[in-house]
Amino acid sequence: MALARVVTFDGVGQDRIEEIRGRIEGGDRPEGLPAKEIMVLHDPDAQKAVVVLFFDSDDDFARGDEILSAMPAEDTPGERSSVGKYQVAARMTV
Numbered sequence: 001m002a003l004a005r006v007v008t009f010d011g012v013g014q015d016r017i018e019e020i021r022g023r024i025e026g027g028d029r030p031e032g033l034p035a036k037e038i039m040v041l042h043d044p045d046a047q048k049a050v051v052v053l054f055f056d057s058d059d060d061f062a063r064g065d066e067i068l069s070a071m072p073a074e075d076t077p078g079e080r081s082s083v084g085k086y087q088v089a090a091r092m093t094v
Contacts, residue, residue: 002055003061005035005053005061013047017040033068034055035053037053065085
């Protein structure tokens, strides 16, 4: 079963989101990160962001969590306020 790492950030302005978007669209990702998909959600009025990363296995999740937890603060969208691990119970893309 797929797993998702869901991280919330505070203090995320539009400029920072544009920078993150450019890096993601340019294929820039932390070395060795085994995520199959990365999704960034942003509420510009509240300056909050939610980042969801999808992994195929517990081992991939653990490796990804280790890599992401070690990232310097300046490489993240903002101030991390929570991190959660979820089983992906259902998913559909159209």
